[in-house]
Amino acid sequence: MHRGTTLGILVAGLLSGCAGSPSHEPAPAPPPPPMSQADEGACDADALADWTGRDYRDAMTTRARERSGAERVRVIRPGQGYTMDYRPDRLNLHLDEHGRLVGADCG
Template sequence: MTRWFWGGLPLIALLTACSGAPRPATAPEPPPLQASAPATCGADALRGHIGERLDESLREALQGTSGAQRVRIIRPGQGYTMDYRPERLNVHLDAQQRIDRLSCG
């Protein structure tokens, strides 16, 4: 009996390792997207500033003109959060510190 136990132990361990929870036939559905909130940062009214070099006075003017509660400056290669805040103005800069794009969020 001892020989059977030691001889069968690797087989039992192998079969136990191979068994697992059954996999679902299809991947679960992602949660539905929420309706996007209307853009309230005023980015559309600022399109004429694209291409201008950003400095502190222009940043303040953009915030004042747009009515945005916050202004976030995003430089090339810079990481930033993907949380969406419709009242925040995002100012995307190029390598020369010129405004490349304006968006809410």
């Protein structure tokens, strides 16, 4: 055999082996379920707008949950790590370095 023929057969064999192999990429993840009507308005952070600037006390957590309609409350202090997952039923209370409420949001 000639060198050119041998090389051609080798390249053709390699290419034909790649052409028929199935893809092993994972299927894309399904989209998240749409929010239901029950999820909408599960938390109303605006109900706490008049609390901005107040010193935070642990007793405020229960009142904040009731006032906002949230299922749970998370207190976030400066420099504290926290998850970025969105939960429409969670109220986030943001405090400054002096323990005063500087903002509230849902998520």
